[in-house]
Amino acid sequence: MPTADVTMPQMGESITEGTVTKWLKKVGERVGKDEPLFEISTDKVDAEIPSPASGTLARILVQEGQTVGVQTLVAQIESSEPVAAAPPEAPPQPNKAPPPKAEESSEEAGQIRSSPLVRRLAKDHHVDLADVEGTGPGGRITKEDLLAYVERGKTAPGAPAAARAPQPSALTTREEVVPMSVIRKKIAERMVLSRHTAAHVTTVFQVDLSNVVALYQRDKARFERQENAKLTYTPFFIRAVIDGLKRFPILNSSVSGENIVYKKDIHIGIAVALEAGLIVPVIPHADEKSFLGLARAVADLAERARTKKLSVSDVEGGTFTITNPGVYGGLFATPIINPPQVGIVGVGGIHKAPVVIDDAIAIRSLVHLALSFDHRLIDGAVADQFMASVRTYLEHWEEDLFA
Amino acid sequence: MSLPRRVAALGANCVVRHLGCIPYEEALRLQEQLAARRRTGEAPDTLLLLEHPPVITLGRNARREHILASAEELEREGIALFETNRGGDVTFHGPGQVVGYPIVDLSRIRKDVGWYLRTLEEVLIRAIQELGLPAARRAGMTGAWVEESKVAAIGVHISRWITSHGFALNVATDLRSFRHIVPCGISAHPVSSLETLLGTSVDRGRLERSLAEHFGDLFGLRMDWSIPAGRERRSPCPPPM
Numbered sequence: 001m002p003t004a005d006v007t008m009p010q011m012g013e014s015i016t017e018g019t020v021t022k023w024l025k026k027v028g029e030r031v032g033k034d035e036p037l038f039e040i041s042t043d044k045v046d047a048e049i050p051s052p053a054s055g056t057l058a059r060i061l062v063q064e065g066q067t068v069g070v071q072t073l074v075a076q077i078e079s080s081e082p083v084a085a086a087p088p089e090a091p092p093q094p095n096k097a098p099p100p101k102a103e104e105s106s107e108e109a110g111q112i113r114s115s116p117l118v119r120r121l122a123k124d125h126h127v128d129l130a131d132v133e134g135t136g137p138g139g140r141i142t143k144e145d146l147l148a149y150v151e152r153g154k155t156a157p158g159a160p161a162a163a164r165a166p167q168p169s170a171l172t173t174r175e176e177v178v179p180m181s182v183i184r185k186k187i188a189e190r191m192v193l194s195r196h197t198a199a200h201v202t203t204v205f206q207v208d209l210s211n212v213v214a215l216y217q218r219d220k221a222r223f224e225r226q227e228n229a230k231l232t233y234t235p236f237f238i239r240a241v242i243d244g245l246k247r248f249p250i251l252n253s254s255v256s257g258e259n260i261v262y263k264k265d266i267h268i269g270i271a272v273a274l275e276a277g278l279i280v281p282v283i284p285h286a287d288e289k290s291f292l293g294l295a296r297a298v299a300d301l302a303e304r305a306r307t308k309k310l311s312v313s314d315v316e317g318g319t320f321t322i323t324n325p326g327v328y329g330g331l332f333a334t335p336i337i338n339p340p341q342v343g344i345v346g347v348g349g350i351h352k353a354p355v356v357i358d359d360a361i362a363i364r365s366l367v368h369l370a371l372s373f374d375h376r377l378i379d380g381a382v383a384d385q386f387m388a389s390v391r392t393y394l395e396h397w398e399e400d401l402f403a
Numbered sequence: 404m405s406l407p408r409r410v411a412a413l414g415a416n417c418v419v420r421h422l423g424c425i426p427y428e429e430a431l432r433l434q435e436q437l438a439a440r441r442r443t444g445e446a447p448d449t450l451l452l453l454e455h456p457p458v459i460t461l462g463r464n465a466r467r468e469h470i471l472a473s474a475e476e477l478e479r480e481g482i483a484l485f486e487t488n489r490g491g492d493v494t495f496h497g498p499g500q501v502v503g504y505p506i507v508d509l510s511r512i513r514k515d516v517g518w519y520l521r522t523l524e525e526v527l528i529r530a531i532q533e534l535g536l537p538a539a540r541r542a543g544m545t546g547a548w549v550e551e552s553k554v555a556a557i558g559v560h561i562s563r564w565i566t567s568h569g570f571a572l573n574v575a576t577d578l579r580s581f582r583h584i585v586p587c588g589i590s591a592h593p594v595s596s597l598e599t600l601l602g603t604s605v606d607r608g609r610l611e612r613s614l615a616e617h618f619g620d621l622f623g624l625r626m627d628w629s630i631p632a633g634r635e636r637r638s639p640c641p642p643p644m
Contacts, residue, residue: 011561012515021463036562038464039488044545045516046490048562113407247627250444260444288565379445385418388629 004053006075008068012044018042019067020074021378025057031077038074045157057081074264100352118143142189144197183277194339197255202334203386206368209350211397213365219401226402227292235294237322237347239394242287245320248386250378252319254340260377269318269338271300272305273327279305280338282318291401321349332368342374343383345390414442415448415511417624419615422453424640427460427485427496430504434567435505441565448507449624454612454640455496458483462558472583478503481581489560489568491545493584497529498640499575499596501611505618508563512622520545520557522621523570527555529617530610531572536600544592547572552595556586572603572614574598587609607639 019195020042037051055077062074170304223231245252253262268286281301326349335346355364373383440446470501521598527547531538547555555572619626
């Protein structure tokens with residue numbers, strides 16, 4: 001049985017020794033990795049030290065009240081077989097936009113094609129995947145196939161899918177049946193997946209955009225002439241969102257099983273509406289770009305999206321999304337999170353409205369920003385602090401567009 | 404020029420909260436919650452600024468004999484007693500103090516508790532010097548000192564590099580309360596307050612702001628006052644009888 005050594009940690013350059021003040025576990029007791037194991041104190045600091053390994057506390061070598069030098073062996077842990085380790089279940093990661101990868105598409109014996117998520121759902125609903133007809137590429141069983149099968153099972157137990165007859169209806173309706181396009185099916189799948197996995201909450205902030213609008217109007221002509229790039233409001237919002245993401249990194253994370261995965265890079269997805277459907281091209285390392293760089297990236301992606309020149313890599317790897325439901329004058333919408341991301345900001349229509357400032361009525365340019373966030377990871381207070389910081393950034397815009 | 408000034412200069416965010424007068428127990432719970440949420444990344448770094456109703460607290464290294472008053476005496480004066488998980492000996496908190504509890508993730512700043520203590524001292528020293536007092540540190544005696552008097556005490560708890568507890572700076576503290584204890588186990592030096600040393604009153608709001616600003620400068624954090632004061636600032640502790 002492997003043994004892990006626990007030593008007096010070095011808590012700082014100038015600190016050479018520490019006093020064990022309390023053992024939080026007894027000999028023979030189980031301890032998890034990173035679970036607090038003992039407390040030490042040095043000068044004015046009291047610190048809780050986590051266990052370096054999981055297992056059973058086998059020996060305590062330094063008693064409470066004893067002071068020893070750093071790196072001194074204070075205890076030993078006999079690590080057990082990974083009882084506590086998480087089962088090797090794949091995280092519920094959605095399929096990427098391109099066709100499914102070969103590695104995840106084949107099951108050993110039955111050759112039933114499905115994703116880990118579908119297999120788990122099947123298990124939850126006690127469904128044998130062999131009974132389900134797949135409508136995905138290559139007969140792949142999608143989540144919708146499975147949920148539809150479960151639904152049918154509820155209404156008509158045992159009735160096979162094909163035998164289901166259309167209900168006779170008194171009122172006849174003329175219909176045209178058109179198969180969904182690949183992109184439509186993909187959107188449908190992703191939207192439902194998001195709704196089923198993330199705990200959506202939306203918070204809406206009204207932002208006074210007057211300063212930004214004034215700047216935009218003042219500099220638009222010069223910017224486009226000088227920089228040869230179209231100026232839109234989008235880079236303003238991207239800028240403000242990036243600032244917020246840096247302050248509240250949890251918004252730029254994702255869920256993987258029972259872990260939170262913080263993304264150290266900020267890749268912003270920008271939802272672009274096309275005739276065929278919505279597509280979300282990504283600006284990689286958006287936080288490293290200047291305002292001008294962002295403006296160019298937005299214009300370039302929008303152009304290539306419309307001319308269908310986006311490559312697969314252009315739509316992959318986003319860590320946070322900004323969408324723009326306000327183009328037709330909508331005040332705001334409650335966007336659906338783009339999994340595995342945990343937040344999405346929807347920009348409503350920019351409009352003038354009377355607002356009360358210091359007990360006087362003024363005409364200001366307003367916009368409503370709606371953040372949908374995954375409440376599994378993000379609490380309302382954090383979401384609102386993030387939005388407050390985005391609002392502050394926009395209301396007190398101080399960046400030179402030509403920098 | 405690819406990085407505009409604003410983003411290039413950006414440090415991590417640290418939320419400043421002015422809590423006004425808040426009982427010790429309640430502040431302890433708030434700190435525990437914030438520290439747990441800081442660990443999971445749900446909460447940003449936070450600096451709590453507040454004051455406590457009269458209370459004597461015992462750190463992990465506290466010696467009971469450093470409390471000079473009997474339990475009955477303390478009760479009669481309305482002074483509560485708490486054993487806590489911070490480092491240090493015995494201290495007194497009461498109206499007229501600015502208490503600062505930073506809940507920050509040192510693993511993202513610098514994993515060094517010695518450095519953390521010295522930097523906390525520096526925050527206090529700079530804020531006190533702004534008021535025109537010759538504040539300094541004294542070797543081997545953590546805290547902020549003005550000549551022979553101790554004006555601020557420090558005691559810290561760290562769990563997985565998340566800090567809690569912090570400092571208590573005597574601004575207009577009723578110094579008579581300290582007669583009940585041997586503060587931090589140091590009996591040779593008197594405890595004083597800024598107002599006693601200055602002979603004038605100190606604007607508490609400005610002092611809190613200055614402390615937070617120096618805190619941000621020295622720890623490389625961008626202080627964020629975006630939590631509206633109106634929603635949070637509570638009333639100060641009533642002055643002692």
